[in-house]
Amino acid sequence: xxxxxxxxxxxxxxxxxxxxxxxxxxxxxxxxxxxxxxxxxxxxxxxxxxxxxxxxxxxxxxxxxxxxxxxxxxxxxxxxxxxxxxxxxxxxxxxxxxxxxxxxxxxxxxxxxx
Amino acid sequence: xxxxxxxxxxxxxxxxxxxxxxxxxxxxxxxxxxxxxxxxxxxxxxxxxxxxxxxxxxxxxxxxxxxxxxxxxxxxxxxxxxxxxxxxxxxxxxxxxxxxxxxxxxxxxxxxx
Numbered sequence: 001x002x003x004x005x006x007x008x009x010x011x012x013x014x015x016x017x018x019x020x021x022x023x024x025x026x027x028x029x030x031x032x033x034x035x036x037x038x039x040x041x042x043x044x045x046x047x048x049x050x051x052x053x054x055x056x057x058x059x060x061x062x063x064x065x066x067x068x069x070x071x072x073x074x075x076x077x078x079x080x081x082x083x084x085x086x087x088x089x090x091x092x093x094x095x096x097x098x099x100x101x102x103x104x105x106x107x108x109x110x111x112x113x114x
Numbered sequence: 115x116x117x118x119x120x121x122x123x124x125x126x127x128x129x130x131x132x133x134x135x136x137x138x139x140x141x142x143x144x145x146x147x148x149x150x151x152x153x154x155x156x157x158x159x160x161x162x163x164x165x166x167x168x169x170x171x172x173x174x175x176x177x178x179x180x181x182x183x184x185x186x187x188x189x190x191x192x193x194x195x196x197x198x199x200x201x202x203x204x205x206x207x208x209x210x211x212x213x214x215x216x217x218x219x220x221x222x223x224x225x226x227x
Contacts, residue, residue, distance in 0.1 A: 004158075033214065040123070042205060042219035058214065090159065102149075103215065105159040 003027070006091050006106040013113050019078040021109050023091030030096045032074035033103065034058075034066060037088040046089075049074055081113045116141050118208050120218035127196045128226050134181075135191045135221050137206030143167075148182065148189045149207040149215065154199075162204070165189065193223075201225045 007022035025032065031050050035043040035058075045058030047066040055066050063085060067075045074093075078085055088110050092103040117140045127133035139148070146167045153159040165173045165182050172180050177194045189208075193200055206218040 035217075040219060043217040045214050048214055092159075102161050102164060105151075107158045 004091055004093055004104050004106040006089075006109050008109050009107060011109055011111045013078075013081050013111065015082060015113060017078075017081050017113075019081045019111070019113075021076040021078075021089055021091075021111070023074045023076070023093075023106055024072050025074075025093040025104070026072065027093065027095070027104070028071065029093035029104075030071070031094045031101075032068065033092040033094075034064075034074065034076045035090040035092065036060065037090055037108070043090065046076065081111075083113050085111065086113045087111060116208060116210065116216050118206050118216050118218040120204075120206055120221050122221045123219070124222045124224070126224040126226055127193070127200075129196055129198060131196055132192060132194045133196055133223065135193075135204050135206075135223065137189045137191070137218060139187050139189065139206075139208045139216075141187065141208065141210060143210040146208060146210040148180075149209075150178070150180070150189075150191045151205045151207060151217075152200075153203040153205065153220075155202070159205070163191065196225050198225050198227060 004025045033048040034046040044060050049055045049068045065077045088108050090108050091106040094101045094103045119138045148165045150162040152162045163175045179192045181190045203220045205220045207215040209215045
C-alpha cells in the first residue's frame with residue numbers, strides 16, 4: 001500500500017513563528033501536493049511539485065513556500081504564521097504519467113496559529 | 115477556470131438504503147478525468163471511484179457507481195446498501211489531464227442506523 005506520512009497530526013504555533021510541515025511518501029511518486037482544507041471551502045491547492053527541486057504555485061500560494069530536496073519528501077513552510085493560516089493541511093502524492101492521476105493522501109495536519 | 119459544484123453540503127441516508135450525491139463541473143475540454151474521494155472522520159482521504167470522460171460506460175466499484183452525463187457535465191455518485199462505514203465527507207474532483215485536480219466543496223454524508 002502507498003503510504004503518505006505527515007509528520008504531525010496536530011500542531012499549535014504562535015503568530016509570527018516559522019512553521020514547517022513535513023510530508024514523506026514511500027512509493028517513489030514523482031508528483032506531490034499540498035492542500036489546505038477549510039469547512040465550506042473544500043480542498044484548495046497551495047503548491048505542487050512534479051520533480052525534485054521543481055515547484056509550481058497552486059491557487060493559494062500566498063504566505064507559503066515549499067521545498068523538495070528529495071523525491072520522497074515535500075515540505076510546506078509558513079514563513080511567518082498568521083491566525084488566518086489556522087487550518088487542516090493535507091499532503092498528497094501521485095505517480096506519473098500525469099499529475100491528474102490518482103492521488104494518495106496523508107492523514108492531515110491540523111494547525112492552530114494563536 | 116474550471117469549477118466543480120457539489121450542491122448538497124449535507125445528506126443523510128438510512129442504513130441499507132441508496133443515496134445519490136450530486137456533482138456538476140464546468141469545462142470546455144473534451145477529454146478529462148473525474149473522481150470521487152471519501153474522507154472518513156479523522157482518517158485519510160481515499161479514492162472511491164474514477165471515470166475517464168472518453169469512456170461512455172459508467173464506472174462501478176462494488177456498492178459505488180456513478181452516473182456520468184457528459185453533455186450535462188454531471189457526475190453523481192450512487193451508494194447502494196449504505197453502511198455505517200460510509201459516513202464521511204465526499205469530494206468530487208475534476209482534471210483535464212495534465213493539471214492538478216480541482217475539488218468541489220464536499221458533501222457530508224451521515225448514515226442512520
